């Protein structure tokens with residue numbers, strides 16, 4: 001009698017990498033939308049009256065609902081109850097709705113006195129109505145984007161179980177970084193087409209989110225087929241979010257060190273991404289397009305190196321050392337922007353080194369979590385780390401915006417009044433970012449010491465010979 005073993009869809013290299021490309025495309029467009037206004041913040045100041053303080057509030061609002069309404073925690077529960085396909089489509093849908101509201105907020109129709117204009121300008125006078133509506137939209141978008149991040153990781157874990165999973169996660173992250181590069185290239189160019197407009201880039205990238213929805217929709221058909229072949233065992237029980245696990249996680253010293261290292265490090269990266277173009281523009285006296293093209297090298301470096309460093313970690317280890325090195329590099333780059341008289345070559349070197357740092361830390365951080373957290377509550381562990389991280393990603397754009405405005409009195413008013421040649425000084429905001437690097441460095445040292453003492457295996461390779 002011959003026994004035939006059924007070949008599952010994810011046993012085919014083409015099918016599983018095809019599935020990865022489909023879900024990664026959704027993240028590609030999502031990361032594009034996250035930073036679509038970062039290269040055009042100066043234009044938002046002149047066209048919509050968004051001072052640095054207002055701009056910081058808008059870009060931080062992406063994380064507001066995740067942090068204060070605990071949406072990230074609900075996202076974990078929704079994912080557990082409803083599965084990858086429903087949650088992925090819900091995230092893509094939320095991103096599109098949020099992007100639509102943000103687009104409406106900055107549109108010429110709304111700022112020209114359209115529906116809701118009067119109401120949104122009747123309170124909190126320091127915040128223009130356009131910024132308030134943009135905040136609402138971006139907060140809804142942020143729920144979708146973070147939920148998509150958790151969902152995509154779960155989907156990859158399932159499709160690549162027992163296969164090249166770390167590489168797949170590295171490739172997915174690299175594709176997301178490519179989205180950031182693309183938007184830093186595209187956004188200022190779209191805005192510059194006559195008549196110059198902040199609306200065009202947001203509209204175009206918002207439309208691309210719909211393509212992301214469609215690619216994920218195609219993935220759901222493949223995933224349903226895989227589901228049937230696997231006998232509907234969609235989720236691994238230990239990956240599920242459980243409220244009772246939170247006590248164990250918050251009570252674990254090592255876990256909390258990693259979570260704080262994550263929030264400190266990422267708070268000096270993603271919020272910096274929002275201020276990098278105007279910082280380079282003001283400090284080097286160049287156009288926003290030139291500054292944007294210069295900054296685009298940051299995600300390019302991270303894109304190339306993250307999968308390579310992931311492979312290094314798999315075969316050589318040294319995870320804790322990589323975290324410490326990443327923090328040192330990040331701090332050195334921000335100190336350069338703050339204290340060294342900046343020239344273009346120096347700026348290029350600092351941006352590329354920051355990209356190297358941004359490969360070292362993500363490549364080492366995320367795969368280290370399973371070494372510290374019991375497999376029974378790994379899913380909850382990632383949700384809690386994301387939640388703590390989102391707190392920093394919400395707070396730091398606000399802090400940086402307010403610091404920039406406070407250390408440059410009168411500058412925003414002059415720019416909005418059309419005075420030529422007025423610039424911001426970014427020394428203090430850049431020192432704030434650098435100080436996060438110092439704290440992350442000390443947490444890295446502490447983590448490495450605990451690892452030596454308690455043998456978590458952070459310095460060991462993932463692949464056992």
Ligand SMILES: NCCCC[C@H](N)C(=O)NCC(=O)O
Pocket residue numbers: 034145146149173266270362386389
């Ligand atoms: N919304 C953009 C920030 C994504 C944050 C996300 N929680 C995350 O940490 N992703 C990992 C990464 O390195 O991009």
